[in-house]
Amino acid sequence: MDETPEIVTKVTGWLADAGEVAMGWLASPAAWSQFALLAAAFIVARIVTLRVNPVLSRLIAPPEGRTGPIATARSFVLRFLPLLLPLFAYGLTAVGEEVTRSLFGSGEVIAFGKRVFLFLAVRAFVRDILTDPFLRLLGRYVLIPVAALYTLGLLDDITTRLEETVIALGNIRFSVMALIRGVIAGSLLFWLGSWSNRQSADYIKKQAELRPATRELAVKATEVLIFGAAFLLLMSIMGIDLTAVAVLGGALGVGIGLGLQQIAANFVSGIILLVEGQTTVGDYVELDGGEKGTIVKMTARSCILETFDGKWIVVPNEHFITSRVVNYSDQGSANRYEAAFSVSYDTDINRVPGIIEAAVAALPFVLKKPDGPDVELRGFGESGIDFAVEYWVNGIDDGKNKYGSQVLFAIWNALKAEGIEIPYPHRVVELRDGSTPVKARVKKAGA
Known part of the structure; x- marks a missing residue:
């Protein structure tokens, strides 16, 4: 029985x-x-x-x-x-x-x-x-x-x-009560850590006097400190000797040396980016690999770029350190663009700069500082005289800001209002009927 x-x-x-x-x-x-x-x-x-x-x-x-x-x-x-x-x-x-x-x-x-x-x-x-x-x-x-x-x-x-009731895992022995106590304490500690991290992050991000990069660095440092302290306190509550943590740290160091060097490099690169502040959230950047977009988030491992067509690109932090990065919008600084155009050889070219500069300056998004619109004579082309107007704006000429198109419309309307012809390509065609060549000048649009 x-x-x-x-x-x-x-x-x-x-x-x-x-x-x-x-x-x-x-x-x-x-x-x-x-x-x-x-x-x-x-x-x-x-x-x-x-x-x-x-x-x-x-x-x-x-x-x-x-x-x-x-x-x-x-x-x-x-x-x-x-x-x-x-x-x-x-x-x-x-x-x-x-x-x-x-x-x-x-x-x-x-x-x-x-x-x-x-x-x-x-x-x-x-x-x-x-x-x-x-x-x-x-x-x-x-x-x-x-x-x-x-x-x-x-x-x-x-x-x-x-x-x-004792559980043995190799050389580590602990009771069922210690395991239950650890699970409960760990849940509470990491919930408290998450709550504290959210509160501290909200407080730090409200400090307008700090640079965005400094705020991001402070948030990451606070997060590491909070969860590091929670982990050590949990080890103490469970009765695990902290020398085991030292052994774990040594094993982790070996793992980083053998297979996690890229993760470590990205983590260190992220800290360097936050400390230097040369690129931060809100900047529009372009990398050597062709990736370009606005930085919407910086994490310990990567930066997230949002393109103007709504796509997100995850770029490892190491790329910002080891490759060339073009920053178009360093915290809202102005950017200069230019629009090319041509006029016919019959035009009094001395009138062109004043007409175009006034037309472009009237656009609401064109800045007067650091410099207003400036028309430059670029050369004498096959079909007309080549000019370009340079202008400054806040923002990037893409996505929701189509500055170039509006500037070209303004140039067209200003030249038409003054009766100035915008040339198109001319070609000379020779017709031979045996002995006497016959020349005909043909105007052909679009080359």
């Missing part, structure tokens, strides 16, 4: 003990007096809570429409009012326990009731106060079960059993 599993025997023993304790309480007059004290403590706590809750709500609640740190803190404290009833009942029960033990020498019933009120406080805390989905999940499946075991008096036995 198969033996009964140990866990079944253990649970059966716990149930039998609980039954004996319950029967003893039901048969004891002292237990009934403690039940009466518990009921009285709950009724008094209920009456006091009903009277105090409205008063505290009016005192703590911030004025309507008020914002700021103080108003946020008052709203946060207001969320804890549901704990008032179970905690007040717990306090009254604790006083009753001391009185009962001093008079009758026993107080198991009222001590159990005190633990019940504490369980109710934990349940209210998880149900009414925790709003973060992860914390509420952790409270529902970890905090409430632990409080229930404590209420039933089983927590110490289960904890001892888990401490005695």
